[in-house]
Amino acid sequence: MDDDAFAAFLGQVGALNAPQREALLRVLSLPAPTPGALLDSGGPGHLACPHCTGTQVSSWGSAHGLRRYRCRGCGRSFNALTGTPLARLRRKQVWLGFAAALQQTLSVRKAAKACDVAVSTAFRWRHRFLATPTACKPAQLSGIVEADETFFRRSYKGLRRWTDPAAAAPARPARRRGAPTGRRGTPLDEQVPVLIVRDRQKTTSDAVLDNLSAQAIGTHLVPLLAQDALLCTDTGRAYGVIARQAGLRHEPINIAAGERVRDKVFHIQNVNAYDSRLKAWMRPFNGVATRYLQNYLGWRRMIEGLAKTINPTAILIKCAQRT
DSSP states (O other): OOHHHHHHHHHHHTTOOHHHHHHHHHHHHSOOOOHHHHHTTTOGGGOOOTTTOOOOEEEEEEETTEEEEEETTTOOEEETTTTSTTTTOSOGGGHHHHHHHHHTTOOHHHHHHHHTOOHHHHHHHHHHHTHHHHHOOOSOBOSEEEEEEEEEEOOOTTOGGGTOTTSOOOSSOOOOTTOOOOSTTOOTTTEEEEEEEEETTOOEEEEEOSOSSHHHHHHHHGGGBOTTOEEEEOSOHHHHHHHHHHTOEEEEOOGGGTOOOBTTTBOOHHHHHHHHHHHHHHGGGSSOOGGGHHHHHHHHHHHHHHGGGOOHHHHHHHHTSOO
């Protein structure tokens, strides 16, 4: 719950009657759930062995705030975090607070302050927590599928090659992060193309592209499309080539000519709206390092996927899943 929602909640407490106050006090008196309890809530039956994928497991004591389990097939023991990006990560008591920082899209420094951890720890945790949402992409999209590319400024933020005399510096000098491109048609050595694919059920996938060729786009796009999918894009030449080679029905929308919707159903407004929300969400970071761009795309997909059900518990459970 963000600060504004909490303030609104406190403002309504005075209007509660006696039974409602008693119910609220009973809930507040319950112990706060711990990350270990949340991750172990399913018991042995909800886990498969991360070593052999066997499902015949039994309880095997506990350690470091988590239950341990033993696989009857291979005889090895494990816990709910074995094989996940969060395995062996310390200070579990503040994980829910860090998940709340991810929900609120706090910067690394603000997240470190909120969780009382070092900035370097908050930075490392961010990318450990985001590893699973980044890797978990939909296997297939169906129905009317919209695809479009968007661009992010290429960023070497955090790169030490400018200050390390033993390493070759990048081809361009350092400059202020998040600087605007300045002109239309900026070359790809200054921008990173990102493919966004979204169907009408709001299932979304993305990929960082090396270039805008049909081969580069098709490598990521074609495996996502079901056999009966209908592809809606702009009039980019690469999409026509991809559709012909893959035998897909393709409906190009000529945005430059003022076309927005054809036959009241063919358009790319959903994917363009997602692009707009993604860009607005990225803006407070003042430029994302290109080497971590994929993680931020996964972060945004997680937020959109959880939608109205998003909360620190849901984020923690999502980030603790095995990929």
